[in-house]
Amino acid sequence: MTMKKEQGYLSANNIRYVDYKDVDLLRMFLAPNGQVMGKKRTNLSAKEQRMLALAVKRARFMGLLPYIAA
């Protein structure tokens, strides 16, 4: 028996590209300390999770998100 996986937020809302400037969207997938949540918690596909991780890293580099939230 295999459990059907819940649909991720990105595919449910037809979001095909995660922009690093979209801080509100990125924060939905971050833990309070600034870490990116795991795939099991975000319910994203592997491709979407990679896209999210890249966008978060770009946002951190540009000072839009913290590396470590106090």
Added chain:
Amino acid sequence: MEKELEKIGAEPQVYEAGFHIVPTVAEGDLGVQVTAVRDIIESARGRMIADEYPKHMDLAYPMVKIAANKRVTFHSSYFGWMKFEAEPKGARAIDIALKQNASIIRFILIKTVRENTMVPKKVLQQKRTEGSEHVKESVAEKPVLTEEELDKTIEDLVIS
């Protein structure tokens, strides 16, 4: 690097340059800085697709820039971006030119898509309202009292 560029080919691609301008620049002089960035892009045969005028923002962490042998720490900046179409060789030239701009604290040059990639705020708001409804439902489910029981408890309260 040249070999990499040869592999990619000369076909134009869509790029985006995001940049932080130093906060010491007066708001009136921001336009001059923006046109300087635009000139860099256009001189590398870049065709503008979209852009956002720099806005003042607080940085998530202090950024350090070394200018004229001095370390300067910035806690805020003017952040703006430009999306454009250029050849890979042009993008390389833009990268080098932006590095030499003293009024830019930090910049990022990425490959992107022509379409608008920002999620409309409506979608994000929907998610929040859905979450709050869920909380309300769980609260409403808790009391399991019939009308008679409710009347009794109210009467008890009134009498006491």
